[in-house]
Amino acid sequence: MKHPVTPDGRYFVVRGRLWRMANPALDEAERSDLVHRLMTARRAVRDAKQSVDRQAEAAAHKAVDEVKQALGERGPVWWSDGAPDLNRHMAKSTPYASWYEQIGRSRPGGT
Template structure:
């Protein structure tokens, strides 16, 4: 809670390796937003923001409230986000 407002945090039930991969995508997305803004490349800004949004959904920081979902649903949400994020890179999904 900050000033009476609840702030989202990463879902604590997610495996550490999965969180690490999602946070890597989140960091790359945030970095990409800044780089694309400096270049004035609106399409790259949008693509980078998509990566940020997917990573945050996977981590449980956006979307449905993870504390109201079953652990299986939360894990599936994170897996789907990673699959889509890895697809953005053309990478084969790794086990997590």
């Protein structure tokens, strides 16, 4: 696995930072459609930056945000147990700290 996923499946970790996973309750067809839309929106961001079109870039960033919210990666959390959203927090500063320390020691070179 390229990036470790927290035991509860809510986040993956990149360079020590937690990033919210997509909602696992999405059916495969919907998830696939949303991922396709996300990639299209990200390409639009790239193209707008290359052409220095700030209006198009803003619209493309908005499209990325809307799709990420639909995926459950941003906006309201997709779990219902009342746990806080720790998206973008450093793993070592969260309740996942001991888990993160353990996996860091078990991976070659740490994480």
